[in-house]
């Protein structure tokens with residue numbers, strides 16, 4: 001896979017017109033993410049728009065609820081034919097396992113392949129201080145992220161979402177084909193915004209990420225196309241990328 005195919009760009013826009021405009025502005029982006037804002041606004045229609053253009057789709061709904069509710073939602077999401085779907089690891093093992101089963105049931109009903117289910121370990125907007133003082137988690141942040149990844153792995157999930165600052169540790173500790181997807185990726189020239197545990201795209205891939213989610217450095221740039229090209233160029237310089245994909 002060439003480096004640019006490892007970049008997932010989020011369609012973090014409020015409506016279908018803006019989503020289509022962004023897709024058309026960046027024709028070489030092959031993998032798009034649909035998250036809470038656009039899905040709440042447009043619903044599953046956006047998935048058809050992307051699939052009709054032969055794009056890969058990451059449906060980032062970050063499910064977090066009791067097992068029955070999450071399972072019911074996964075049974076529907078499994079029919080969509082998307083490539084990736086998110087859930088919070090903190091839903092717990094029963095919920096994670098049930099979500100996997102429900103996705104397979106949904107996919108069988110829809111006659112599609114089930115999406116790969118990946119768990120959020122710890123949101124990249126949370127700092128070590130937030131974890132300790134606000135969330136009252138008495139573990140060091142890298143240890144907490146690792147434990148959430150191991151929980152997801154034990155529950156049979158396909159991978160996790162993690163910050164690039166923890167990806168090397170997870171690459172070492174999890175099974176070789178465990179998918180590691182990193183948001184919170186910032187080129188050195190970009191604003192960090194609300195991302196608290198960021199590293200550059202080159203660092204994230206070198207430390208073992210399979211995919212990078214890069215939004216505002218591209219989508220909020222004065223010229224999104226040249227920001228995209230600049231990042232692809234930076235990634236093009238990496239030699240010997242190893243990956244599970």
Ligand SMILES: O=C(O)c1cc(=O)[nH]c(=O)n1[C@@H]1O[C@H](COP(=O)(O)O)[C@@H](O)[C@H]1O
Nearest residue numbers: 010060122123124161183184213214215216
């Ligand atoms: O699941 C995600 O994609 C996600 C998890 C996480 O821990 N942090 C995170 O930023 N994201 C998403 O990744 C994208 C990052 O966007 P930018 O900060 O604009 O690059 C957003 O769409 C977030 O919803």
